[in-house]
Amino acid sequence: MTKNKIGKQTLVFNNKPKIISACSIVGVKEGQGPMNTWFDRILEDDTFGEKTWEKSESKMLKEAIVTALNKSGKEKTQIDSILSGDLLNQLMSSAFMARDLQIPFIGLYGACSTMAESLLMGSVFIDGGYGSNIIAGASSHYCTAERQFRLPLEHGNQRPPSAQWTATAAGAFVLSDEKNYGEEPMLIERPMGHELNPKSVINVKKDICVTHGTLGKIIDTGLKDANQMGAAMAPAFVDTVLNHLEDTKRNITDYDLILSGDLGNIGKQIAIDLLKDAGLNQKDLIDRYDDCGSMMYEQEQDVHAGGSGCGCSASIFTGYVYKRMKKGEIKRALLVSTGALLSTISPFQGESIPGIAHGICVEIC
Amino acid sequence: MTKNKIGKQTLVFNNKPKIISACSIVGVKEGQGPMNTWFDRILEDDTFGEKTWEKSESKMLKEAIVTALNKSGKEKTQIDSILSGDLLNQLMSSAFMARDLQIPFIGLYGACSTMAESLLMGSVFIDGGYGSNIIAGASSHYCTAERQFRLPLEHGNQRPPSAQWTATAAGAFVLSDEKNYGEEPMLIERPMGHELNPKSVINVKKDICVTHGTLGKIIDTGLKDANQMGAAMAPAFVDTVLNHLEDTKRNITDYDLILSGDLGNIGKQIAIDLLKDAGLNQKDLIDRYDDCGSMMYEQEQDVHAGGSGCGCSASIFTGYVYKRMKKGEIKRALLVSTGALLSTISPFQGESIPGIAHGICVEIC
Missing domain, CATH: 3.40.47.40 (Stage V sporulation protein AD)
Incomplete structure (x- = not known):
């Protein structure tokens, strides 16, 4: 048995990688749901100003990553790598996001398990001393997923009662080997009619x-x-x-x-x-x-x-x-x-x- | 700077993860090429007995992984995880390979960079003590790639002189935190007319x-x-x-x-x-x-x-x-x-x- 593994499938992070910042961005429908007060940003339009759904999704992931980075107080040059994935063929959202950021990139695919996969791999990097600051992210978009896995939206097909709705959403964490002693600027951008619930404002700061x-x-x-x-x-x-x-x-x-x-x-x-x-x-x-x-x-x-x-x-x-x-x-x-x-x-x-x-x-x- | 990183992009594996076994399998055309004496197995038929090209590719990857595992002298239960990827949408080859093996699975996508990506991530796992034995693998298949990225083979399209030929091939390494003291059985299966070049037989055993x-x-x-x-x-x-x-x-x-x-x-x-x-x-x-x-x-x-x-x-x-x-x-x-x-x-x-x-x-x- 190796030092950082217990039992059959579990890794132990004895150095306790810190999550020093996070950002969540969701689409219009998700912003109308019961979780809406918890998200950092709700899009007013799921295209996010882009001409294709895939580019909208990639932009949303990039925004989540850049916002998490800004909140962390770290510089881009301090980030050792980005670990990220999405549902699109050949990880289109992640690849084009990483192209723009010029930070070493590890592409992951675990279908909808990707957020935990990227957080897990990022924790291995930090815990083992292979990086000081790592970004872990994932995204999906209703319109890209429907087109790719089912039918184009224009087809207007009926969905059976057991079908699920692919969330238009992205999230990113910044993992670090040191605590974040700075104030976390919340940087919450929210459209009209979605005022922030005071409950979601962070006043006590736990590590x-x-x-x-x-x-x-x-x-x-x-x-x-x-x-x-x-x-x-x-x-x-x-x-x-x-x-x-x-x-x-x-x-x-x-x-x-x-x-x-x-x-x-x-x-x-x-x-x-x-x-x-x-x-x-x-x-x-x-x-x-x-x-x-x-x-x-x-x-x-x-x-x-x-x-x-x-x-x-x-x-x-x-x-x-x-x-x-x-x-x-x-x-x-x-x-x-x-x-x-x-x-x-x-x-x-x-x-x-x-x-x-x-x-x-x-x-x- | 963290202990296992030097410069901007390089990780250092101070515990020196060992490559204790490897397996390479290629298709018919690759078996006719100049490297043919170095491969462990050359298929007699690129379908590998399967009804679809995707299943052929997945079977080839699984064979490479199982053969590398057998050569390593380790039991399946001693393998902590498989890190693998391929070019297919949603990593079809890797996912169906991993389903059959019942070993924890991390899916990676780096397009054709996946073999180095899986070897790199596997080395992080071994070096950091997050596993004792890890399998790293990758595969591609000419017929799945043409169908997915270009045109179905039946179309018989012309390829420009700058086009490259997607290799029908798979490879897998077993990485370990301890040296392999056992004899490595070569387990080379080769079709008629492709007798083994004595040069590729391993007689001196280096770690x-x-x-x-x-x-x-x-x-x-x-x-x-x-x-x-x-x-x-x-x-x-x-x-x-x-x-x-x-x-x-x-x-x-x-x-x-x-x-x-x-x-x-x-x-x-x-x-x-x-x-x-x-x-x-x-x-x-x-x-x-x-x-x-x-x-x-x-x-x-x-x-x-x-x-x-x-x-x-x-x-x-x-x-x-x-x-x-x-x-x-x-x-x-x-x-x-x-x-x-x-x-x-x-x-x-x-x-x-x-x-x-x-x-x-x-x-x-």
Whole structure:
């Protein structure tokens, strides 16, 4: 057993990489949802002034990264590398974002699990002394995802009740090997009618660090319906949570919050059932477990089974979770982004949907 | 400056992660090329018995990984994680490979730079104590790449003289924190007519380790012609090499071999010109620099500007370089895989081609 690994799948970050800043940006629909007071910026227009959806998404990711960088008080030249990914073929959002920033770039693909994957890999870099300041990010956009994975928006196709809505959202964290002693300028830009909820203003400043990362393995239960993503990913989430608890010898009651990335309303219920079957106390679970996809939209917003996409957990981790931790309201959280590693053509070749989930433990330190 | 980083872009692996085994598998055309005696396995049929090209590629990658694992003498349960990527949308080859193996999986996307990216990230894991045994791999397939990035093969389109041929090839390394004291079974399967060249048989057993990794940043010179990939990537290769030399305070004469991943014949010449312009001695350079894409095929094989694809550098690093190092014929090599981070749609949106190159220093230790 190596010094920074415990159990089968969990890495331990003994040097406790600090999360010194974060930024969340979401689209119009996400800005109308129940989480809207937690985001740093809500777009007035999902095109973000660009001529193609892909460029809109790339600009949104870049804005999240640059804003997180500005909030961190670091200079661009102090950033050792950017670890980032998205859902687009060949990581188009991330590649064009990184081109503009001229910082060494590591492209990651974990489908919607990418935010936890980038945070995990970034923590390895900081904890191991391979960098002092690392940016971890991820994004997704409803319009790029629909076009790429389903049908162009112009087609106006109907969505089944089990379908999820890819969040138009991006998030970025700055990880550092030293605490951020400066004041964090909030830099919140919000359109008219979305005034900031005083609850989301950070007045108590806690230091937040990443203590563990649990690498996910692929779980594929043979499900082939690409409109049942939550069901396809739930077993991978459950596998990662159970491995995390076993490796760390902890109980779920050791956490104030356990989040899955984008199981949605159906997948969340399956995850609860599976975790209950695995012996976890249902009340303890329901008290602290939620899903970013379920949190993102109101029932009335007509997104059917909830939100999805890399940006879903990216924006909720960097918005809601980060700010509540910064305020001291959450002391320890297990953040598990979930991904469905199907490709644009694998379903047409008769393949089922491989699920994956990477977990990160963050706590006030 | 952190303990394991020197200069601007280079990581130092003080614990010297060992490469304890490797496997290279190539397709029919690659098996007819000048490198053929160095590969572990040459397919008799590029379908590899599968019904779709994507499944053929995934099976080839899995075979490379399983063979490298078997050669290493490790059990599957001793492998901490697989870091792998390919050119397919949503990393289809890697995802379905990892599904079958049930080992924690980190998906990487660096276009054709993925072999160096996975080797670099794997070395970080081993060096930092985040795992004892890690598999790093990458693959590409001519038929999946043509279909995805250009036109279906059935179309029979003409290729311009500057076009490169995506290699049907896969490679995998097993990295470890301890030396491999066992005998390495060679497990070479070769079809009739491709008898093994005695030169490629490993009789002297040297230990090989990874000492440095230089992270690449994106360089985009504005080139938009997707049939000029070598020209698009050459500046990124040059940037990474110059940064590596500056960070490590070394000269090119400190290396027995410097390889670029897949610049091809045109990109290789551009790289030589740019490195000469940067002040490197041309003779020193020509004595030790080559390109995997140029090495892969004979002029007579009608591939125009040479080979490309993740599998190109993956198979030559794991075949030619690994075996020559194992035999003690190369003592220190700088391996730089090069990637063009365009997407399947970015050229249609008027975008130029972002290039990236990640470098790895391997030496006998």
